[in-house]
Amino acid sequence: DIQMTQSPSSLSASVGDRVTITCRASQTISNYLSWYQQRPGKAPRLLIYAASGLESGVPSRFSGSGSGTDFTLTISSLQPEDFATYYCQQSYSLWTFGQGTKVEIK
Amino acid sequence: QVQLVESGGGVVQPGGSLRLSCAASGFTFNNYHMHWVRQAPGKGLEWVAFIRFDGTNEYYADSVKGRFTISRDNSRNTLFLQMNSLRPEDTAVYYCAKEQGSHNWFDPWGQGTLVTVST
Numbered sequence: 001d002i003q004m005t006q007s008p009s010s011l012s013a014s015v016g017d018r019v020t021i022t023c024r025a026s027q028t029i030s031n032y033l034s035w036y037q038q039r040p041g042k043a044p045r046l047l048i049y050a051a052s053g054l055e056s057g058v059p060s061r062f063s064g065s066g067s068g069t070d071f072t073l074t075i076s077s078l079q080p081e082d083f084a085t086y087y088c089q090q091s092y093s094l095w096t097f098g099q100g101t102k103v104e105i106k
Numbered sequence: 107q108v109q110l111v112e113s114g115g116g117v118v119q120p121g122g123s124l125r126l127s128c129a130a131s132g133f134t135f136n137n138y139h140m141h142w143v144r145q146a147p148g149k150g151l152e153w154v155a156f157i158r159f160d161g162t163n164e165y166y167a168d169s170v171k172g173r174f175t176i177s178r179d180n181s182r183n184t185l186f187l188q189m190n191s192l193r194p195e196d197t198a199v200y201y202c203a204k205e206q207g208s209h210n211w212f213d214p215w216g217q218g219t220l221v222t223v224s225t
Binding site for chain 2: 001034099100
């Protein structure tokens with residue numbers, strides 16, 4: 001089974017900060033990596049697909065990169081609505097999620 | 107617009123059974139693979155089950171294999187999850203999700219339905 005490890009598990013940041021979340025796969029997954037945002041009490045929402053593809057309607061301050069085993073999600077300028085939990089997911093071999101990264105207000 | 111609406115959640119005793127439904131609309135349901143994903147209270151996301159667009163293949167997480175069965179009725183645009191031998195650790199919000207694209211991502215997700223396994 002492929003394991004996905006996100007870091008950090010949580011972070012505190014201010015509006016306007018640049019935020020980077022990393023996700024590491026236990027084996028190579030090419031670019032079969034997606035990122036989701038989940039606000040409290042809501043369903044997850046797709047942000048990034050195929051490691052770097054920006055989902056339609058998602059603000060351009062979100063970006064994804066990486067291939068193989070190491071991936072990053074970057075928010076270039078954090079906005080109030082971005083305080084949420086973020087999950088990576090591999091779809092190379094079945095499907096596995098990272099444990100999540102909670103982005104909190106500093 | 108594409109919409110997924112789950113139903114069927116509730117409180118059930120350990121060892122009991124429950125059947126979840128996910129009603130799909132706004133897209134050609136029988137063209138898409140579908141999934142169930144769950145989230146225990148205060149915890150992360152866990153993939154549960156997959157079913158091929160035509161219902162001819164299924165995959166399950168080890169944690170539910172042999173107890174849960176995913177199925178679909180393409181004539182009614184509905185996805186199901188039959189959950190048997192339920193355990194307290196199955197307590198979670200259960201989401202259905204549509205698989206999309208060349209790299210099998212999930213979009214969109216339903217709003218979820220809560221299953222509580224407790225005496």
